[in-house]
Amino acid sequence: MRPNIIEQVDTTFIITIGISFFLLIVITITMIVFVxxxxxxxxxxxxxxxxxxxxEIIWTVIPLILVMIIFFSGYTGFKNMRDAPENSMVVKVTGQMWKWTFEYAxxxxxxxLFVPVGQPIKLEIYSVDVNHSLYLPAFRVKEDAIPGRVNYLWFQPMYEGTFDIACAEYCGLSHSLMYSKLVVLPENEFYEWYNKSQPIDSTINIRNTDTQK
Amino acid sequence: MNSQSDTKYIHYLQYRGKFKGIPGWLLTTDHKKIGLLYLIAMITFFLVAMSLGFLMKLEMLKPSSTKGSTLMSAQTYNAVFTLHGVIMIFLFIIPGIPAVFGNFFLPIMLGARDVSFPKINLLSWYFYIAGAVIVLISLHTGGGPIDTGWTFYVPYSIRTTANVSLAVFGAFVLGFSSILTAINFITTIHHLRAPGMKWFKMPLFAWGLYATGWIQILATPVIGITLLLVILERTLGVGIFDPALGGDPLLYQHLFWIYSHPAVYIMILPAMGLVSEIIPTFTKKNIFGYSAIAVSSLAIAFVGYLVWGHHMFTSGISDTSRAIFSFLTFVVAIPSGVKVFNWVATMYKASIDPRTPFLFIMAFIVLFSIGGLTGLVLGALDTNIHVTDTYFVVAHFHYVMFGGMGTLFFGGLYYWFPKMFGKLFNEKIANTGLILFVTGFNVLYFTMFIMGYQGMPRRYYTYLAEFQTLQVISTIGSWIMISGILILLGNLVYALFRGRKAPDNPWGGTTLEWTIPSPPPVYNFEKIPVITKGPYERN
Structure with a gap:
């Protein structure tokens, strides 16, 4: 079982904020006490x-050790983020002003973006005009869509539900409206939709599940 | 030397050169008057950009999808946040402290009568004004106000119909101002130090300006050429950045950040130098670890060149380079942290007089520490992927730049105001303004950290309904903060006209500017002083 990206990111975040909070309190309290x-x-x-x-040596070395801990935590999570499992379902995503289009195998x-629950998904990210950035806040992942290159990210939805897909790289007039949805379906419902031949399909009755954080 | 007893004393503001009145100001080569010319221009631009920020936060009171009209259209909002960034970064934060306080005080602190090249010094002010005027003209010509964000990312900046070329050309011209000022300061520091002032007897503000100067000289040409290439791409379609013409958008990002990351240190190093001036004055004590602070300025300037890639962690650069950039980012965090420890340690067993400028320092240390520490979240690779291009970055950036450089710009103004104008200000009003500023600042920007981690992307004209509560709190914070700023500035304007006369050394400072009358005479020193001890040593 692969480590969960969401948990890894949140762990790095908590370690970093913990160390930061500690240092901030030490600095602030010391300063106020001195004053x-x-x-x-x-x-x-x-x-x-x-x-x-x-x-001076002590307060150079200790922070150095602390930031190296943060670096390694961040690096470990990052390595997992960049290493999509071999059984990932590949979906091509194209960003354009101002919508996302998803193309399946x-x-x-x-x-x-409809996906089956539990299935690792690898998104190959393209752009046809300017820079965009595909951002799945609930899954803590994001990667830019740059014209002329193919970028990628992967994630594994563990719950059914509907999640936001945002554009995080400024792309002009309607940048803030360039939202789409990720809909995680039970496997059978997904394949029912997947195997129906329709040219452009978002007409499926999105199940009324709450957005999960 | 005492100005009160000397009835014949004429200070730099009273001095009449070849020209009188406005031409006398516009043709002056007195480094102090040039500093004031910058100060007037800079406060004007700051107030304009602050008003734009105020409007942005007003627009964020509700999502545009809700019923009823909002303040402005999406296109206007995009132009407003771009101009807020361009004016704040290129006209205020980058030149701010060196152009105003560096010009006014560097020669005095070194025991010199002026900078090495006084005429070039005036020329760089004209470049500064010319750049600003060109940006202003760009708003009303061609396709209208620039709407690319202050980063001018291609291909959008190539394709938008807004008047990018002229605005970017304005930034190009500003670069000359930056480079010329830096050349002047570096030469001045090398050649015009008073007899006996060895490198390690130099005030730390001069060290900060020295490190900054080298970054300005070496990095600014990179952005200059990059911006020219954007103009060429727009006018001739040469195909360097736009993939539709065979170019590479990532090349632009590399070039942009090879300048703009070191530029972050152009913004903060002079402020750090200023902190190191103010603390010894009000602690009545030598600074803790003088050499470490001096050398770490140079270390930051150097390592600052090597971390530009951390602005591009989601752009698709190689995984190896992302790991290296992340590692170096953590390394560069250390000297900044060491400085903070040194400043706090200076207060140990001191005799602290917590007057207004010292309170600015306390505000700076807290705000800058929050900014620096949240930078660790952005430096770590996996959290960066999540929070980059969100409000988290916006908050971090404002804590470091505005909480850092901005607080110290006003702190420096309060510290040196009695020397610059020979007037004292009301400290109670100043302290009230400062408290409002810090409170509003945290309400405004700390909420942005939370929104950012929850997934609120930056540069959004409208937003999801779930963010409204925090957006409203943040907007209210902007009102508190702005009222603090207006009190702080209004207090000084009042003091300028009605303030009591300031003594030569109101704070008990030890550096050379406090040994001459307030306001200083035209050529600063009757006799060039001879330096025998460190800048903060008392007896």
């Missing part, structure tokens, strides 16, 4: 301290 403790009324004569090499074309 009160070493106020000119309480401490009229300043001590003549101009440095301490040991201290059987040439079926849709403006909504």
């Amino acid at each position: 009160f403790r070493y106020n000119k009324k309480r401490n009229p004569v300043p001590s003549n301290i101009s440095g301490n090499t040991l201290l 059987n040439k079926k074309i849709s403006d909504t």
Whole structure:
């Protein structure tokens, strides 16, 4: 079983925010304590301290270790993000001002991304005009659509439901309306839709499931 | 030297050269007056760009899909956020501290009578104004206001009908201003230090400007050429960036960020230098780890060149390069962190006088730390993929740039105002303004971190209904913050006309500008001082 990308991203986030919060509190509290403790009324004569090499080494090395932990956590999650499983279902996505079009292996074309639950999906991302960026906030993944190149991302929907697909790279007038939907269906319902021959299909009755975060 | 007892004393503002009145200002080669020319222009541009930001936040009060009309159309909003960015970045944040305070104070702090090339110094102000005027003209000509975002990404910037070419040309001209100022400062630092002022006896503000100067000289030509190529692509269709003509859009992003990432350090290094000036003055103490702070400025300037790719983690650059850029990004975080520790450590066993400029420093340390630490979320690869191009980046950027450079621009103004104009200001009003500023700032931008992690993309004219509550809170924050800024500026304008006379050294500073009268005489020093001790040493 592959590690879950969502959990990995959230883990890196929590580690980073934890370390950050700790450092921020230490810096802020220390500063405030010093301002009160070493106020000119309480401490009229300043001590003549101009440095301490040991201290400076310590506060260089400890943060270095902390950021390396963050780096490795981020890198581990990232490696998983870039390594799509071999059994992934490949869907071609094309961005254009201002809509997404999804094309399946059987040439079926849709403006909504329907996928079967539990199936790893690899999106091959194209653009026909300017830069866009395919963003699935609920799955913590995003990759730019750049004209003249093919980019990719993969994700694995573990629950049925409907999720937002946004465009994250500014692309002009209706950039903020370039939303589409990811609809995760039970396997049989997906294949029922998949094998129906319709040229452009978003007419399927989207089941009334709540958007899951 | 005491200005009060010397009735014949004429300071730089009273001095009459060859020309009087406005021509006297426009043809001045006095580094202090040039600094003031920049100051007037810069505060004007800042207020314009701030108003644009205010309008953007007003538009965000409700999604445009809801009933009733909103403030502006999508096209207008896109032009407004572009101009907000272009004006803030190219006319305020990048030139800000060096052009105003560097010009005014660098020669004085070094014990010099002016910069090395006073006429070139004036010329760079004209380049600055010319660039600004060209951007202004671009709004009313051709296809109208630029709508690409301040990053001018191709292919959109090639294909939009808006007047990109002229606006971008304005930014190109601004580059000359930046380069000439940097050449002037570097030469001044090399040649005009007072006798006895060795490199490591130089004030840290000068170190900050020195590191900044090298980035400006070496990196600015890259953006200059890149922007010219965008113009050529638009007019002649040469096919360097647009894939429809055989070009590569990623090439543009590489070139853009090879300048624009180091530019982030152009924005912040002078502010860090200023922090290192203000802290010793109000702690009455030598700065902790002078050499570490000085050298880390150069280290940041150097490593800052090597991390441009972290702006492109989702663009499809190779996985290996993404990993390397991420690693280097964490490395460059260290010297910035070390500086913060040094500043706080300086307060240990000090004798702190928490006057207004010192409170700016405390605000800076908190805001800049939040900005820097959230940068770790963006530096880590997997979280970057999720939050890049969302409000998270917008929030991070504003904490670092506005909370960092912006806070210190006003902090520097408050620190040096008595010296520049010879007037004292009301500290209670200033402190109230500062508290409003910091409170509003956090309400405005911290909510953006949350929205960003929840998936709110940046540069959106409208948004999903689920974000409305946070958007409204954020907008209210903008009102609080702007009222703080207006109080801070209004207080100084009032002091300019009604303020009490300032003594030569109101804060008890140790650097050379505090040894001469307020306001300074035209040629700064009657006798060039001889330096025997470090810049922050007391007795």
